[in-house]
Amino acid sequence: MTLLALAGSLLAGFFGAMTGLGGGVIIVPMLTLAFGVNIRYAVGASLVSVIATSSGAAAAYVREGYTNIRVAMFLEIATTFGALFGAFVAARIPTSAISIIFGIVLIYSAFLSRHAPRKTGAEKPGFVAAKLRMDSDYPSSEGRTSYHVGNVPAGFGIMFAAGGLSGLLGIGSGAVKVLAMDRAMRLPFKVSTTTSNFMIGVTAAASAGAYLHMGYIDPGLAMPVMLGVLLGSWVGAKTLVRTKSGRLRTVFSIVIAVMALEMIYNGITGGVK
Amino acid sequence: MNPDSENKKGRMQGMLGALLITGVAAAAMIVLIGGISYIVKYGAFHQDYGVFRGEPLSLRHLGGIFRLAWSLESRGIIQAGLVVLIATPIARVAFSFAAFLMDRDWMYGLFTLVVLVTLMYSLVGR
Numbered sequence: 001m002t003l004l005a006l007a008g009s010l011l012a013g014f015f016g017a018m019t020g021l022g023g024g025v026i027i028v029p030m031l032t033l034a035f036g037v038n039i040r041y042a043v044g045a046s047l048v049s050v051i052a053t054s055s056g057a058a059a060a061y062v063r064e065g066y067t068n069i070r071v072a073m074f075l076e077i078a079t080t081f082g083a084l085f086g087a088f089v090a091a092r093i094p095t096s097a098i099s100i101i102f103g104i105v106l107i108y109s110a111f112l113s114r115h116a117p118r119k120t121g122a123e124k125p126g127f128v129a130a131k132l133r134m135d136s137d138y139p140s141s142e143g144r145t146s147y148h149v150g151n152v153p154a155g156f157g158i159m160f161a162a163g164g165l166s167g168l169l170g171i172g173s174g175a176v177k178v179l180a181m182d183r184a185m186r187l188p189f190k191v192s193t194t195t196s197n198f199m200i201g202v203t204a205a206a207s208a209g210a211y212l213h214m215g216y217i218d219p220g221l222a223m224p225v226m227l228g229v230l231l232g233s234w235v236g237a238k239t240l241v242r243t244k245s246g247r248l249r250t251v252f253s254i255v256i257a258v259m260a261l262e263m264i265y266n267g268i269t270g271g272v273k
Numbered sequence: 274m275n276p277d278s279e280n281k282k283g284r285m286q287g288m289l290g291a292l293l294i295t296g297v298a299a300a301a302m303i304v305l306i307g308g309i310s311y312i313v314k315y316g317a318f319h320q321d322y323g324v325f326r327g328e329p330l331s332l333r334h335l336g337g338i339f340r341l342a343w344s345l346e347s348r349g350i351i352q353a354g355l356v357v358l359i360a361t362p363i364a365r366v367a368f369s370f371a372a373f374l375m376d377r378d379w380m381y382g383l384f385t386l387v388v389l390v391t392l393m394y395s396l397v398g399r
Contacts, residue, residue, distance in 0.1 A: 051359060055358075062290050073373075074381075076366075209359060223351045
């Protein structure tokens with residue numbers, strides 16, 4: 001079991017980094033569907049691996065100067081409260097419901113990863129963004145390019161939902177975070193992805209504390225998962241630079257969709273533990 | 274922005290990156306050490322994760338975890354490594370809090386403090 005989980009997590013981390021989906025969305029279906037692990041232990045182990053990969057990647061990103069720390073900090077109020085709320089709900093609903101919600105979010109993440117988001121910045125700062133002095137700039141080929149931050153209240157609301165899903169399902173919910181920042185607040189693409197990644201670790205830390213007290217984090221399971229995902233995603237991030245990932249993403253999206261349907265099916269028929 | 278504060282910003286980002294890397298690397302090392310002793314101790318013992326029972330109380334709270342880790346119990350060591358991992362983003366928020374205070378940015382200092390207190394409550398509280 002330990003070696004199987006280690007090997008599976010290595011692969012999950014590797015493909016998660018290659019495709020930009022993150023390891024978390026693959027770990028939970030893998031543990032529950034392939035290894036028969038109870039979904040409560042699975043989300044606990046997955047969440048721990050999310051913190052590891054996000055913090056490792058964030059260390060590289062902060063130096064590059066894309067991350068908007070002000071936007072991140074303000075929205076983390078929404079994600080951390082959302083995460084605690086999500087963990088609170090997770091302890092009180094049946095595993096079948098968690099499985100079905102997981103399947104739906106999985107399909108959505110795979111779908112979103114196939115459609116590159118718009119890159120346009122907001123024309124002028126939103127009311128709240130101006131009050132909170134959120135406009136910033138990022139490095140580009142023409143020196144530092146400045147940008148405005150759009151609809152902060154909508155972004156804040158979506159972020160609470162993103163935190164809730166993270167605490168409920170043990171994932172980073174990067175896809176929902178990017179949605180809030182791309183579509184609602186209209187941050188430039190590179191800014192929203194790095195800021196989202198920066199926030200994932202903090203959000204996950206909020207629900208991980210709650211998971212620890214709820215007894216969801218088993219050392220025997222979390223150990224191979226964390227080490228496997230960390231190593232796998234590190235190798236994956238190195239490989240990403242050298243390969244074209246177009247076809248890989250297509251194959252991966254199909255695999256994800258199949259896993260998602262199976263999680264929904266298992267949830268409905270009561271096959272999930 | 275004058276070059277001096279640009280310099281300071283770069284140094285802060287460098288320190289922040291180093292903090293994150295150190296936290297993750299330390300956590301991974303502790304988990305690895307605990308993991309090796311776990312495999313030596315339990316070996317091929319097949320633990321059943323099919324039914325959720327919840328962890329024993331001693332592995333759910335910081336006091337119990339560090340007591341077990343101190344007595345070199347493998348599960349306690351792994352769990353202590355995971356606590357170091359969870360503490361890494363929290364240390365990152367504490368770092369940002371200090372940075373906002375140094376900039377005399379009271380509004381963002383307050384936002385960061387709210388996040389920090391929520392995280393501390395989640396990890397230590399109850």
